[in-house]
Amino acid sequence: MAAQIIDGKALAQQIRERIAKDVVDLVAQKGVRPGLAAILVGDDPASHIYVRNKQKACDAAGIYVDENKLPASTTQAELLRLIEKVNADPKIHGILVQLPLPKHIDSKVILDSVSPLKDADGFHPYNFGRLVEGNPIFEACTPKGVIKMIESTGVTIEGKRAVVLGRSNIVGKPAALMLLHRHATVTICHSKTKDLPAVCREAEILVVAIGKAKFVTADMVREGAMVIDVGTNRTAEGKVVGDVDYEPVSRKAGWISPVPGGVGPMTIAMLLDNTLESAKRAAGLA
Ligand SMILES: Nc1nc(=O)c2c([nH]1)NC[C@@H]1CN(c3ccc(C(=O)N[C@@H](CCC(=O)O)C(=O)O)cc3)C=[N+]21
Known part of the structure; x- marks a missing residue:
């Protein structure tokens, strides 16, 4: 007997359509459009493709994207300043720092600097701890x-x-x-x-x-x-x-x-879902 195929692409598409509807409602009811800050450092070709796919998926779902493509020469201090900026930006509900980062940057320091309330990737130790508790806000x-x-x-x-x-x-x-x-x-x-x-x-x-x-x-x-x-x-x-x-x-x-x-494809759909959920929380829903 051949296995049944779990079609992640089709499932992701369904989820993205549901998210697009929820975005319309959130904008109509609360005037809040979910926003994602995507941060990409360096010129790893695979990373550029992933980030482009995330951007396209956000566009299709009505999620605003603040795209930040930084050169490989970006210093850790510069990257930290950008993260502080998006942490404080009320238009942004989710932050994605695409991994891997260049070797001269300490990923741990960077991921720890993302506001746990905007950590759409679920990589911050606070969110990891919440997951261990069984009470997560953002799940990876x-x-x-x-x-x-x-x-x-x-x-x-x-x-x-x-x-x-x-x-x-x-x-x-x-x-x-x-x-x-x-x-x-x-x-x-x-x-x-x-x-x-x-x-x-x-x-x-x-x-x-x-x-x-x-x-x-x-x-x-x-x-x-x-x-x-x-x-x-x-x-x-x-x-x-x-x-x-x-x-x-x-x-x-x-x-x-x-x-x-x-x-x-499911990973990308979940990034959109986490950004939407974060925007709902910021709007006082959920
Ligand atoms: N902060 C951060 N968050 C991530 O979630 C993250 C990351 N960094 N760095 C890299 C990995 C990898 N990743 C993938 C996402 C989508 C596909 C995907 O959609 N793949 C297509 C095929 C793509 C192709 O053909 O190249 C598929 O499986 O159908 C794969 C891999 C997210 N990552």
Whole structure:
């Protein structure tokens, strides 16, 4: 039996249409248009493509974007001044500092300087702490998108064995917490995990975020499992592939998310959603 495909692109499109309607209502009712400050430092081509896609999605949803493309030579102090400015700007409800930043800039210092009330990426330690508590304001976009994809299948998370492959602060760890709060039994695996394939085979829900092309093979997947592939890897030929060896795994899994067209588009939709929610809060709603 071939797995059912979790179409992140279509789901993201539905969510973006709902956001566009909510933006119209928010403008009509409160005179507040959601605003996102997008900050991009340097000339990493992939980052420019991502930011352009985020900009297009915001435009289509009626979200105002204050785009800041800074040269690679930008100093940490200059970047901090820009963040102070957008922190104080009432037109801005969400701030995105595109990662990675150039090496001479300390990302931790920069991300910590973003107002927790505008932290649409959910990367600030305050928001991470709120997530640990189970009382988040902003949830990181990629793991939030992963949860929405799982929920879209109608499969209940409660009571399930979930395995998260990867322990990064921006995907693996928050994804594991979000699954835990929805009452899954969660295991986090990483490079030091012993007999990783056996642990993965226990998963009814397997979330893969390790950043290695085709790392998850069919022998690591339980029959009928739900496999969510967070990877975005570029092959030598320039093709985008996930962390999952899609063809063989899709013959064994019950559900699978493709790359491209899976978690990536959902990440962008969640950035819009977080910006909208922030604007609603600023307008005294929600
Ligand atoms: N502050 C910050 N927040 C982020 O959320 C953030 C970031 N920095 N830095 C880089 C990563 C990566 N990321 C992706 C978003 C969309 C796709 C996406 O839409 N991908 C398309 C394919 C794109 C292609 O073909 O190149 C897809 O999967 O269908 C992928 C990756 C967000 N990130």
